[in-house]
Amino acid sequence: MNTTSLAVFCGSQSGSNPLFEIHAKELGEYLGKSKITLIYGGGDKGLMGAVANAAMENGGKVTGIIPEILIGWERQKLNITDLQVVQDMHSRKKIMYDLCDVAVILPGGNGTLDEMFEMLTWNTLKIHNKKIILLNSAGFYNHLIKHIKHMQECNFLYENWQERILVVDSPAGIIAFLDADKN
Numbered sequence: 001m002n003t004t005s006l007a008v009f010c011g012s013q014s015g016s017n018p019l020f021e022i023h024a025k026e027l028g029e030y031l032g033k034s035k036i037t038l039i040y041g042g043g044d045k046g047l048m049g050a051v052a053n054a055a056m057e058n059g060g061k062v063t064g065i066i067p068e069i070l071i072g073w074e075r076q077k078l079n080i081t082d083l084q085v086v087q088d089m090h091s092r093k094k095i096m097y098d099l100c101d102v103a104v105i106l107p108g109g110n111g112t113l114d115e116m117f118e119m120l121t122w123n124t125l126k127i128h129n130k131k132i133i134l135l136n137s138a139g140f141y142n143h144l145i146k147h148i149k150h151m152q153e154c155n156f157l158y159e160n161w162q163e164r165i166l167v168v169d170s171p172a173g174i175i176a177f178l179d180a181d182k183n
Helices: 018-034 046-057 068-074 091-099 110-122 142-153 171-181
Strands: 005-009 037-040 062-069 080-088 102-105 133-134 165-168
Touching: 005 110, 018 037, 018 046, 018 068, 018 110, 018 165, 018 171, 037 046, 037 091, 062 068, 062 091, 068 080, 080 091, 080 142, 102 110, 110 133, 110 142, 133 171, 165 171
Parallel strands: 005 037, 005 102, 037 062, 062 080, 102 133, 133 165
Antiparallel strands: none
């Protein structure tokens, strides 16, 4: 499979570690240069804005999906290829899932985790079979990974979670996966 579009789920804030934004920009730059369409939450702030700006600055196509309720909060990004304003969060997630070939989870808050776990649940239920890549910048997701392992050890997962989620520590791991996917 050749990846043509990639969804990025991430924070509308930049977080406390500068590496989070550095990684978002590196990923956006790669997507732009590689002509892989970025599908993201449509915001102009935080990691969302960083990844979208980097993709656009490097000749990429960017599709933002933003619910009406978040237009003021996340400041919709107007200078992208396509901005879709949708009614609610569920519509946003569904469209993002439908448009992407692969999903990448960058650091973020409750919304980012909601999006990741919904996508993971849909994978488990065979609603789709899209690869999920967790970017563990500066160990941001170490505690979550430990908890997912604990869920598996306690027999609450139906399959090995590592078959659904690829954990990488830098954008280089995402790039290696996408480059291998081209062959």
